[in-house]
Amino acid sequence: MGIIGRLFYTKDKGKFKRSKKWEGELNKCIRCGYCYELCPLFKSNNWESDTPRGKLLLIYGMINNEIEPSQEIVDKIFQCFYCKNCSDNCSAGVPITEILSDARADLIEQGFEVEGTTVKIDEDLCSVCGICVPLCKYEALTIEPTEKDKEKIVVDKVECRGCGLCVSACPSGAITQKEGCEVTIPELHDRVKEIIKQEGKKLVVFACNWSMFPGLQLSESPTLVKTPYGIIVSMCSGRVAPELILNAFQEGAWGVLVAGCPPEECDHDGNYKTRRRLVLLRNILKELNIDSKRIKLEWFSTKESAKLQSVINDFMKELDKMGPIKKIEVSKKIGG
Known part of the structure; x- marks a missing residue:
């Protein structure tokens, strides 16, 4: 059975008792597609069913018994990071994440195995x-x-x-x-490698999705001029494990910038954890003969892409003065 399930499915009415109350809100969606521009999952996968609009259409079909729930549909409904970019910017005011939560509860109650981004x-x-x-x-x-x-x-x-x-x-x-949404450690490792292997790339930037996206959605656009840095949009600065930073240095990065949202604005309290981790990591870098100034942590509020660019430019000047890390310093001591 395909992603849309079986059309005109008419049995088992009442299975979506939580979601049914949102039918009026679902009808408010004007299908404008602006949520595409704001969804990190769509940027990663480019599937209509991964967008907020696509999920709302699936939920509408299920609660009206026009689409039979399937495992594939369930996987799509559970693929969401709840960044709320779609809900906060919906011109029709549809409470998208609230609808998703109720749909999730209904599907779990029906006995489906769930994973998605959880x-x-x-x-x-x-x-x-x-x-x-x-x-x-x-x-x-x-x-x-x-x-x-x-x-x-x-x-x-x-x-x-x-x-x-x-x-x-x-x-x-x-x-x-689950792999496929560019959030697992192996996937992030691969993204680091992709950046460093590009000619002239010296700096890896881990940017928080909540504060910097969608301002960075065109960061990898081929129409932009070549830059000495590469940006990886992470779901939270707290997601940036020390091993990712060490891996960046091992791959040849000159420096790493972690761009998180201000502590008072963080949805997950992840920036506090990031700050503590980087204090410890700087001590480890000293043991590896790597200048701890090669790591920088900065806070950015929403829509402060200009500030981010300024910080990157200043950091690049510092890194140019320090030069590259000698391979022997890294490979001897980071399991290389």
């Missing part, structure tokens, strides 16, 4: 240390007892926002996300 936990690797639980601002992670008088970490798939803070904090690597 996190999953490998119980064989998880030691139930509990580090991840207080990290989640949305209380999507809890410790619950099992039948064998043990405990396990449980993910609330409705509340999980897919920010990935728990992924970067897990000491055993037990928490992961």
Whole structure:
């Protein structure tokens, strides 16, 4: 069965009791497509069904019994980072993320296996240390007892926002996300490699999706002049694990800039964690004979792309004075 399920599906009415109340709001969507420009998932995948508009059409079809729910549809509904760019900028005022949350709850109640951009936990690797639980601002992670008088970490798939803070904090690597949305550690590693292998690229910029997107949506446009830096839009500055920064240096980067939203504006409280991590990471860099000034952390409010460009320009001048990192300094001590 394809992505739209089976049309004119008429049985099992009432399965969308939470979502049904949003039918009037769904009818307000004028299909303008402006949400395309604001959606990081669409930038990554370029599928209509990954856009807010596409998801609303699927939900409308399901609650009106015109489309039969399928696993493929469920995967699309659960692919959302809840950045709220679509809801906050919708000209029709459709509460998109609220509708998605109710649709998620309805689909889970119907027994579908869900993943999307939410996190999953490998119980064989998880030691139930509990580090991840207080990290989640949305209380999507809890410790619950099992039948064998043990405990396990449980993910609330409705509340999980897919920010990935728990992924970067897990000491055993037990928490992961599905590949395909450019948020997993391997995918981010690959993005770093893609940037550094380009001629003239010296600086890797990890920019927070919430504060800098969509201002950076054209950052990789081929129409722009070549720059000595590359930008990776991350779901949260707290998602930038130390290993990503070390990997950037190992690949040949001269410097790394982490651009996060101001602490008082962060939806996930991830910037506090980033600040603490970078303090520790700078100490590690000293042990590796890498100047700690090669890492910079700056806060940017929404629509401050001009400020970001200014910070990048100043940082590039500093890096040009320092020059490249000697390969031997990195490869000898970072598992290279």
